[in-house]
Amino acid sequence: MNPGAGLVGGIELGGTKCICTLGTGPGDVRMQISLPTGSDPRATLKRIEDVLRNGIALHGPLEALGIASFGPLDLDTRSSSFGSISRTPKPGWSHTPLAAFFERAFDVPTGIDTDVNGAALAEGRWGAAQDLSDFAYITVGTGVGVGLIVNGELVHGFGHPELGHIPVARAPGDTFPGTCPFHGACVEGLASGGAIAAQAGMPAEQVPPDHPVWESATTALSQLLHTVVLATAPRRILIGGGVIHERPEVIARLRHGFEQSTQGYLDLPALVGDLDRYIVAPGLAAAAGPMGALALALAARTAAPHE
Secondary structure: OOOOOOOEEEEEEOOOEEEEEEEEEOOEEEEEEEEEOOOOHHHHHHHHHHHHHHHHHHHOOOOOEEEEEOOOEOOOOOOOOOOEEOOOOOOOOOOOEHHHHHHHHHOOOEEEEEHHHHHHHHHHHHOOOOOOOOEEEEEEOOOEEEEEEEOOEEOOOOOOOOHHHOEOOOOOOOOOOOOEOOOEOEHHHHHOHHHHHHHHOOOHHHOOOOOOHHHHHHHHHHHHHHHHHHHHOOOOEEEEOHHHHHOOOHHHHHHHHHHHHHOOOOOHHHHHOOHHHHEEOOOOHHHHHHHHHHHHHHHHHHHOOOO
16 A cells, blocks of 8 residues: 555644644544744744655655644635734734645645634544534633534634634623733633633643632633524534643533523523533544644545546
8 A cells, every 4th residue: 555645734733832743534643743833933834844744755745734723814715815824812923824835835735724623623523523513612722712513514704703702701709801912801811721821820731620710711611602502503512622631620610600601591401411411522632633634634635626
């Protein structure tokens, strides 16, 4: 068998680190290397290119490439800046042309979407949403993002959903101003890894479960769940990202907070069953992000015109 046959590449570009993957799916990962994202976009993109080229030399040529990136992204195919990062809270990265850079570098069909949308596609293809045409994927990490699948398709309008930036009511007595440079105390500004660390004075993964910062974070995230359910009626909600991966007990708190937030408005047992099976961790666990980039590559390969 040709070792390169069917090989695709994935770039999960996060706010803190980026993961470069070569393979075809969770059961066939031939290379996976993590790099710091850094503050210099040009240097970071060149390092990613070099890692992928080294991998291709070892494992064979690529048929397609997927980029699952932090956002916001310009995903309007009519736009001159399609595939670029738009105005982002991450210093130095606004208006970085991701898709154009990697299309020039590798000359293969290239798919790009947000990291959370990529993870949603991966969960639908290989993970905890394989049987569903309507579901939501929420990531809580450097930022807070939401990927929405409705009728089997990602939700896109003029761009992509940015539900991590909705304003929310604070927990009683909470005066933390929030860390979002655009909105202050939006969901991301109160519940992202950076927001939790800023409030607790330590990295989010080190914050003990009984620390009061979790009340602030889960209050914000519970309202996000409420909004998602009322907006698109997903049949399951998957919650992942670095914060949740390190603190899985937060999901139980979110089920309780969501139930309190909805205040019996919906007959949840009749609509979705037990909350323990409705609000869950991703089936792919921490691999959802890197596999999301591969899922975007596979989609780009399928959509590419064939000679």
